[in-house]
Amino acid sequence: MFYVIISDLDGTLLDQETYDYSPACPALAELKERNIPLVLCSSKTAAEMIPFRLEIQNRDPFIIENGGGIYIPKNYFSTIPLEAKNKNDFLLISLGRAYPDLQQALEEITEKYSLEVESFHSMSREQLADVSGLSLDQAQDALRREFDLPFRLLSSNCSATQIEKEAQRRGLRLSRGGRFFHLSGDNDKGRAVHQLLELYQTNCGEAVQAIGFGDSHNDLSMLQEVQIPVIIPNPYSSAPLTHELPGARKAPAAGPTGWNDAVLSLLPKIDNGNLSGGS
Numbered sequence: 001m002f003y004v005i006i007s008d009l010d011g012t013l014l015d016q017e018t019y020d021y022s023p024a025c026p027a028l029a030e031l032k033e034r035n036i037p038l039v040l041c042s043s044k045t046a047a048e049m050i051p052f053r054l055e056i057q058n059r060d061p062f063i064i065e066n067g068g069g070i071y072i073p074k075n076y077f078s079t080i081p082l083e084a085k086n087k088n089d090f091l092l093i094s095l096g097r098a099y100p101d102l103q104q105a106l107e108e109i110t111e112k113y114s115l116e117v118e119s120f121h122s123m124s125r126e127q128l129a130d131v132s133g134l135s136l137d138q139a140q141d142a143l144r145r146e147f148d149l150p151f152r153l154l155s156s157n158c159s160a161t162q163i164e165k166e167a168q169r170r171g172l173r174l175s176r177g178g179r180f181f182h183l184s185g186d187n188d189k190g191r192a193v194h195q196l197l198e199l200y201q202t203n204c205g206e207a208v209q210a211i212g213f214g215d216s217h218n219d220l221s222m223l224q225e226v227q228i229p230v231i232i233p234n235p236y237s238s239a240p241l242t243h244e245l246p247g248a249r250k251a252p253a254a255g256p257t258g259w260n261d262a263v264l265s266l267l268p269k270i271d272n273g274n275l276s277g278g279s
């Protein structure tokens with residue numbers, strides 16, 4: 001059996017407030033020791049995820065912008081799909097709609113309904129830092145988006161539901177984050193995970209079992225795709241996921257502390273090859 005770990009970042013491997021991951025270091029070291037791949041799967045951009053990957057010395061594929069794209073290190077797999085394109089040190093499989101398409105759709109919708117919006121497309125890093133609390137460098141990386149266009153609605157004569165319908169008419173999706181609306185293609189973490197696990201299966205020649213870690217609703221499709229879903233409790237979340245995933249394991253604590261405990265408690269079962277669903 002070949003095991004793969006799939007993990008969300010914010011509120012899961014990273015502390016929701018401080019972004020600290022140090023409580024997870026013992027488990028990260030154990031995974032490295034066993035050569036168990038750790039696939040990071042986040043709503044963040046590649047520009048935001050690559051420095052963190054380097055920091056934890058992770059060399060596995062990663063999923064960006066809520067499943068908009070899969071980044072695979074070159075030479076990681078011997079067989080890769082034809083649609084994978086060269087992107088610096090990686091091969092990129094694009095699953096989402098390209099950023100220029102999203103910009104154009106938002107412009108059309110804005111014009112049709114005389115909306116006043118402020119989108120990432122038109123914002124400087126200073127403006128984003130100002131409204132988000134990110135540092136200037138973080139804001140710069142957050143603006144380097146490929147498959148998801150966040151925007152704020154400054155004034156409008158129509159409802160979010162009407163905007164959502166316009167997005168759907170164009171084969172797009174409108175979602176609401178903490179501070180921003182997000183316009184994206186019809187992608188999600190689950191579809192990206194499904195495709196990546198097929199690649200592992202094709203390339204490693206043995207049965208693959210994936211263990212997924214997530215804390216919030218945008219992890220649901222990913223947790224439904226893996227064989228062993230693990231919910232990281234999030235005291236800030238209004239949707240605890242336990243209802244949608246009744247068979248999932250639940251980590252004993254929030255953020256990287258819970259992540260560490262859950263991984264360490266699964267490892268003996270992985271070592272013995274007797275990992276199965278349920279808690």
Ligand SMILES: [Mg+2]
Nearest residue numbers: 008010011215
């Ligand atoms: Mg999260």
